[in-house]
Amino acid sequence: MAVITNIQDLKDLHKKRTPKMFYDYCESGSWTEQTFRENTTDFAQIRLRQRVAVNMEGRSTKTKMIGQEVSMPVALAPVGSTGMQCADGEIKAAKAAEKFGVPFTLSTMAICSIEDIAENTTAPFWFQLYVMRDEEFTSGLIARAKAAKCSAMVLTLDLQLLGQRHKDLKNGLSVPPKPTPKAIFDLAQRWKWGMGMLGTKRHTFRNIVGHAKGVENIASLSKWADSQFDPRMDWNQIKRLKDEWGGKLILKGILDAEDAIKALEVGADAIIVSNHGGRQLDGALSSIRSLPAIIDAVGDKIEVHIDSGIRSGQDVLKAMAMGAKGTYIGRAYIHGLGAMGEEGVTKALEVIHKELDYTMALCGHRDIEKVGRDILLIPKNFEGDWQ
Ligand SMILES: Cc1cc2nc3c(=O)[nH]c(=O)nc-3n(C[C@H](O)[C@H](O)[C@H](O)COP(=O)(O)O)c2cc1C
Secondary structure, eight states: OOOOOSHHHHHHHHHHHSOHHHHHHHSOOSTTOHHHHHHHHHHHHOEEOOOOSOOOOSOBOOEEETTEEESSSEEEOOOTTHHHHSTTHHHHHHHHHHHHTOOBEEOTTOSSOHHHHHHHOSSOOEEEEOOBSOHHHHHHHHHHHHHTTOSEEEEEOSOSSOOOOHHHHHHTOOSSOOOOHHHHHHHHTTHHHHHHHHTOSOOSOTTTTTTSTTOOSHHHHHHHHHHHBOTTOOHHHHHHHHHHHOSOEEEEEEOSHHHHHHHHHHTOSEEEEOOGGGTSSTTOOOHHHHHHHHHHHHTTTSEEEEOSSOOSHHHHHHHHHHTOSEEEESHHHHHHHHHHHHHHHHHHHHHHHHHHHHHHHHTTOSBGGGOOGGGEEOOTTTTOOOO
């Protein structure tokens, strides 16, 4: 049994145990992957101030995200096709999140449906919406999320077009995988994954199939999805969707202070400073570099969350110290899921929690809500001196 001490250990196991096309789908960014790489290397540029002789007893990482209590300020980000990393992946991740006391966000492009998650969990989860051209379908998703008592809607704004990830094209990524000789060879070496898949009926995008007009089977789905992400979405539509939803709204994919101000003006409850984990606009700034300007512009008026590049509790602490009120992990928990299913997601959360807790203490703090920029050593010109 492998000893897991950090997220990299889970990543190594994920690579071994999951078909290459799905591991690559997770571990890739768009085009040159510059933004994907910098999301993590920029976190590493920030250093921490070690403080000593401070009472470290009675520490707490508890706080609130959009008014909901969380055991630490880390939510599971929406990740499409999670149920291909591991059978029933979204249900397993949601269960792990519930037990840990952190929010789980279900993607529109999930394998398990909104109803699947509702039936298999008791804590309210968050639903991530992609706006589709088919307005009736989009409204249907909102109604289903309401019926499932989702406690927030995360509206993703940075994917009106799908960023190109070269590996997906080269691997012939499809859900479920097509039985090509290459895929069969790959699957034969990951028989445990295959056994898991044989044991579930959840093999396709269950939020969509049977709900969108003309999508009754898998053959018609890929054609439908390619043409359905709505490139016309604008702030007026966001306002309309907010009214239609009527609950807590989190806008995901904000990377610019001007857009953060617009998000504030439409009345969102929170924003996620995100570049989609480097999967959309290659060449965009990393999220952590974009954060200070956004906090300065709107941080006292709207809850600012962040994702992209978080691989440790130190990263979470750095983001919180900079002024974020919550963080999300994507790949860090997917590595856990691909490595060891629900247990692996729990392990990822435990690793991050311990790193966060200990690092906070060694920086001289006992309460995550009281941590501020003073614990950070930020290189001069970290945000960049751009024209
Ligand atoms: C494999 C994969 C699939 C994703 N699918 C979605 C999605 O369906 N909806 C969405 O809003 N974001 C999606 N994202 C972006 C994540 O929500 C999140 O922004 C990103 O993973 C954060 O970066 P990190 O992986 O470095 O933590 C996806 C990310 C990955 C890695």
